[in-house]
Amino acid sequence: MALLTQNPYKQRSFDLSGLTGISDHTLEIHFGLYAGYVKNTNTLNEQLVEMMGQGKAGSPAYAELTRRMGFEYNGMVLHEYYFGNMKPQAGGEVSSSSSLGRAIGESFGDIETWKKDFTAIGGMRGVGWTVMYLDPDTGRLSNHWITLHEDGNIAGFRPIIVMDVWEHAFLLDYKPAERPKYIESFLANLDVDTAEARFTGAADRPVG
Ligand SMILES: [Fe+2]
Numbered sequence: 001m002a003l004l005t006q007n008p009y010k011q012r013s014f015d016l017s018g019l020t021g022i023s024d025h026t027l028e029i030h031f032g033l034y035a036g037y038v039k040n041t042n043t044l045n046e047q048l049v050e051m052m053g054q055g056k057a058g059s060p061a062y063a064e065l066t067r068r069m070g071f072e073y074n075g076m077v078l079h080e081y082y083f084g085n086m087k088p089q090a091g092g093e094v095s096s097s098s099s100l101g102r103a104i105g106e107s108f109g110d111i112e113t114w115k116k117d118f119t120a121i122g123g124m125r126g127v128g129w130t131v132m133y134l135d136p137d138t139g140r141l142s143n144h145w146i147t148l149h150e151d152g153n154i155a156g157f158r159p160i161i162v163m164d165v166w167e168h169a170f171l172l173d174y175k176p177a178e179r180p181k182y183i184e185s186f187l188a189n190l191d192v193d194t195a196e197a198r199f200t201g202a203a204d205r206p207v208g
Contacts, residue, residue, distance in 0.1 A: 001045050001069075011034070013031075016088060019185070020185055025172055030083075041072045048065055082129075087189065091188070099199060100192070100196045107142065114143070118163075119184075123180055124145055124165075127165075128145060128149075130143065131153070132144075133158060133160065134158045134198075134199060137156075141160065159198070161190065165179065165183075
């Protein structure tokens with residue numbers, strides 16, 4: 001829990017209208033789901049502080065709510081990374097001469113191989129996320145599958161490219177079997193400048 005004297009999290013707004021292959025209607029519904037995670041993260045902290053005040057810390061209910069923190073917090077944070085790394089008319093590919101492009105080359109061989117791996121992980125059966133992380137201590141990049149929001153995130157690693165592959169991210173625009181088309185659209189909308197800024201440490205999660 002976090003003390004209530006800390007400011008609650010605020011919902012961020014993202015201007016993404018006009019993305020390629022991801023409709024404004026999908027985005028509208030998705031922003032609503034994201035807002036739910038911000039609200040639930042704040043509510044969860046309030047409930048835990050209240051229980052602590054009532055001497056219920058350590059009770060089974062307190063434990064179960066505490067277990068839920070990884071789900072709600074990561075649900076909020078990953079959506080902010082996701083919306084934050086897309087932009088309309090992005091049209092850009094990671095350049096092999098950029099610092100991010102060079103690091104991808106060192107970690108995966110080349111950008112095409114990274115993309116193939118990222119796409120394959122995104123197509124895995126199940127509900128979750130695909131994240132390319134930077135290990136800040138070694139400079140190494142690696143792609144990961146996150147089940148739901150919380151199972152598979154690596155402590156201390158920095159998210160560089162974050163893709164939502166829950167079905168709500170694409171089912172209004174594509175059939176369930178068309179996840180690869182959605183992934184293609186995500187990559188077409190990828191804001192490479194933001195990814196580069198995350199990689200160099202010039203920018204991170206947009207916090208409300
Ligand atoms: Fe989502």
